[in-house]
Structures are given as C-alpha cells and as structure tokens.
Amino acid sequence: MIDLKNVGKKYGTTTAVNDLSLEVKTGEICVLIGPSGCGKTTTLKMINRLIEPSSGQILIDGRDSSSLKPFELRRGIGYAIQSVGLFPHLTVFENIAVVPKLLGWQKPKIQARVMELLELIGLDPNRYADAYPKALSGGQAQRVGVARALAADPKVLLFDEPFGAVDPLTRERLQNEFLGLQQRLKKTVVFVTHDIDEAIKLSDRIAIMKDGKLEQYATPEQMLEQPANAFVRDFIGADRGLKRLARVFVRDVMRPSAGVKLEDQNLRTSSVFVVDSGGVLRGWLDPKVSAAQDAFSAHQWQDISVFENTNVREALSRMISLGFQVLPVVNGAGVLKGELSLEQAMSAKGNL
Numbered sequence: 001m002i003d004l005k006n007v008g009k010k011y012g013t014t015t016a017v018n019d020l021s022l023e024v025k026t027g028e029i030c031v032l033i034g035p036s037g038c039g040k041t042t043t044l045k046m047i048n049r050l051i052e053p054s055s056g057q058i059l060i061d062g063r064d065s066s067s068l069k070p071f072e073l074r075r076g077i078g079y080a081i082q083s084v085g086l087f088p089h090l091t092v093f094e095n096i097a098v099v100p101k102l103l104g105w106q107k108p109k110i111q112a113r114v115m116e117l118l119e120l121i122g123l124d125p126n127r128y129a130d131a132y133p134k135a136l137s138g139g140q141a142q143r144v145g146v147a148r149a150l151a152a153d154p155k156v157l158l159f160d161e162p163f164g165a166v167d168p169l170t171r172e173r174l175q176n177e178f179l180g181l182q183q184r185l186k187k188t189v190v191f192v193t194h195d196i197d198e199a200i201k202l203s204d205r206i207a208i209m210k211d212g213k214l215e216q217y218a219t220p221e222q223m224l225e226q227p228a229n230a231f232v233r234d235f236i237g238a239d240r241g242l243k244r245l246a247r248v249f250v251r252d253v254m255r256p257s258a259g260v261k262l263e264d265q266n267l268r269t270s271s272v273f274v275v276d277s278g279g280v281l282r283g284w285l286d287p288k289v290s291a292a293q294d295a296f297s298a299h300q301w302q303d304i305s306v307f308e309n310t311n312v313r314e315a316l317s318r319m320i321s322l323g324f325q326v327l328p329v330v331n332g333a334g335v336l337k338g339e340l341s342l343e344q345a346m347s348a349k350g351n352l
C-alpha cells in the first residue's frame, strides 16, 4: 500500500502539491488526473523520491519512504514516462536490462528475464532484442518502456502518461494489453493521465486534482454517478452515461448466438452469423436477401467481431464504424460465443 499523508511540495512561492492525502491499496490502479500544472508529475516523483516532499509523509507498505535510501526505495518501484525515456545508444535488450544489471543479477538470469518480458509485451525477441530504439514504432517503444519498468518485478509501478504519445488506436491496444497484464501481475500502480476516458477505463480509483489539491478520490463509477463538485463534473464532461459503458463488459450484457453452419444448405435462421464446423465465425447473412446462399458475405472474424472482455463503450464505437445493429462476440480463436445488440449495449448505460 502507498499512503500519502498531508504531502506538500513548494517551489519558492509556488505550491505544486498542497496537503495531499491519498491511499493507494495494494494491487490497485490509482489514476491521477487533472489539468496541466495541477501537480500530477510532482506527486508521482515524490513517491519514488525523484522529488523530495516539503511536508508530509509517504508510507510504502507501512515504511516511511524518507527512512529508506533512495536507491533502495527505487529498487521496488518501476517507473515509466511519456517520452518513454529509452536510452538511444542502448539496444532494446540493454534498455530492459538496466535495472537488473544495477542490482547485480547474473547474466543468465538477466537474459531469461528480458526474453520473458519481450514475450510478455508481444515483441518477438529474435527481431527486437538487438534493435535500437530509433528502429521502433511509438507503440513498440512504449511497450519497451513498460517492460523496463517491470524488469526487476517491482511491487509498485509509477506511470506518467505512458501512452500519451501514440495514436488513438495504438493507445487503445496498449491500454488493453496493460489491463491484461495487470490482471496477471496485480501490481500497485499510480498512473498519471489527463485523458478522462483513459482514467475511467484503467482505474480502480481516480484521484482528480486541481491546483495541487485533491478534489475527489473515488471509483470511476462513484465519480461518474456523483461528481463531488462543479469542477469534477466539468472535468468529466458530457455523456457520463456513455462514459460509464467503459466499465461494463460485453460478456455481462451479450446474449447467446448459435450461428448458422456454413455447410447448411437450407439457411433460414434466426441468426445472421455464419460459422464453420469448428464454430469459427466466417461472415454474416444479409436478412434483406432471400436466397440464403446469395445473402452470405464472407469476412475474417477479426474484422467484424468483439471479444467478451471488450468494454461496451468500445463495442459501441465498433458497431457504429461497422454499421452493424448486432455484433458477433467471439473468443480468442474466433469461435462465436454470442451477440450484442445496440439495445443491450445501451441498456447498460443506466440512468446517467
């Protein structure tokens, strides 16, 4: 657990952080959000003592961080930042190996760990281990930044807008990968962003700041339902109901769908989705075309479906971009598991 008690930071007459008290539970993601200059980065850097607080106390698992040597403290804390901060003259391998090397790990252990992390973040070690950062795309570089933060298996991760510098599609993918990783790794995470949608999607709790002060600390559901004041309400913005759909998953609202078999010749059916003998989605039927064989439109399942763990907000935008009223839901192998209608998706919106 990370426990900030009345923490403050002053630069001359500027108060960057003002009497901030915040408790981040073990295994949870706390997202710090607020307008530029509100003190997010300063707060983050006080946790690993890249910046020393002017007042207050920070406890990490009950231990006062000021009683630890900064080096010792940072050993247990992974840190990743927006501009990634990869060393340009080191390869991907060497970048990820920085902290393990500092800790004096033996070579075979470092080798195994870096390979494991490259697999974990979905970069082919054969292709990328010896590449230099300039040969990476923005999204790949961000992944390496995350891998580097994870290298020594720290309990705590501090992320400062780690996905800020990539295009929206890549960002969505990185966010999903991060959530998948977190499900397995259960780190205690403090994550800075100024993107409210990112905050709602990723957080267990959101801490919203203004002028160095905490305005509200709550789960995204609570914050969407009951913004503490006008500032928080304005910051969250319009469409609170739609935003809440990022917290509901397709599996919670979908209905079963059998699909019609590709080899079935007398296709008249309640389903519009067509599957092969293994149950893998192969396309859909246009209900307006009466001869079933002519109505069949073949597609790669990846292009027309969502997963059970896709959030409903993303499913909705997929529905709109595809122009479907009903979306097929598949598992990781493309097997049809159900379907999601527009009405079902909207019903999850609640009364906001």
Ligand SMILES: Nc1ncnc2c1ncn2[C@@H]1O[C@H](COP(=O)(O)OP(=O)(O)OP(=O)(O)O)[C@@H](O)[C@H]1O
Binding pocket: 011, 014, 015, 016, 017, 034, 035, 036, 037, 038, 039, 040, 041, 042, 043, 194
């Ligand atoms: N070294 C410094 N000297 C003086 N003032 C500073 C220093 N570092 C930060 N500040 C001030 O402290 C305040 C908080 O800065 P901080 O970097 O924490 O904001 P932030 O919320 O991370 O903003 P952004 O979203 O733009 O990254 C700002 O007013 C900033 O100008």
Ligand SMILES: [Mg+2]
Binding pocket: 040, 041, 042
């Ligand atoms: Mg900042």
